[in-house]
Amino acid sequence: MSPRAALLVGGLFLLAACSSGANTPASSGTPGVAGISSNRPASLDGVDPCGLIDQSGRGALGITTDAHNGVNVSASSSCGWLLGDDYYLSISLFTQVGLGDLALPPGVTVTSVHGRAGKKVIKTDAPGCSLYLAATAHSSVQIDVDQGKDAETACYDALKAAFVADGRLPATP
Template sequence: MTVGRFGAWPLAVAVGLAVLAGCSTETPGQPLPGETTSAGSADASPPPRSTSTAGGGESLEGVDPCGLFTDSIKARLGITGSGTPNSAPSSEACRWKVDKGTVADSYTIGVVVFPKLGLDEVVSTGEKTPVQVADRRAIQSLRAAGSVCAISVEVTATSRVDVQITGDDATALCPKALEAAELIEPALP
């Protein structure tokens, strides 16, 4: 395989974006922006966890993936700048670039909300490893031929939120994906 002067990074980003796009049935609804303060900046604390159990579980409908990374979470993860939202038929996503000074060390981190797809519907190119995120079931998996590490956190049996990191060595980035999943978990319904 011939790699251009920019290395494999553009290919890894393209593969990561394809993974974030997802594929399945269309999910109705519109993402809602996070609450803002009077100065217009996003609230620094995640929204409280819902306690509603009507209909047999919590709903991810309307959860804004860009709002799950608060300013303090972004600072802790080394994220600068705003997230880029992306909608797909089965999900809502938001991604951020993390610049570590070199292309080889930099990566993209994304949050993907799947209101109608549970842990049983995680698609991976390798083994699905059970992990725990707070008191929730979760799965760690590699995707896109090993260029993406994902932590899929169960919200209900039929819904989940993924934290996905795309980079040159996705396996080495799995601990960072797990950390990010643990940081957003309190904001999940």
């Protein structure tokens, strides 16, 4: 196993352990994500994608820059950050397009974040990763990590961002 693959497997194990609820403060409304209340929005309407990653989440993701408008013109709204490893993270909200309504390329991997249905697309031509999450029956969130050196790291970063953002999304549909 390559050192990068070992790091990825170890990181995913750590991320899974953190999300299992073990050692989670009693004040947390979401297992494994400290400091997030259970005060979730009913829909994505009015949700600011820049607000899905708070100061604590920025620290966990290695973000040291301010958020700015994302570049996804097909989304209802979008926000982006430069990650600590020089990859670019963007979160886009689709208020009228559900996870099942998305036209995704072949090779999609089914995944989940805290029980929230998702689909992962690995981009090999320009190393990156797109993670799509169900928000409600008819809305979804796209988390992209791009401009990197390899798709494995991009997918790892996208998954970390998804776990940070999950507690601020509508309850699992």
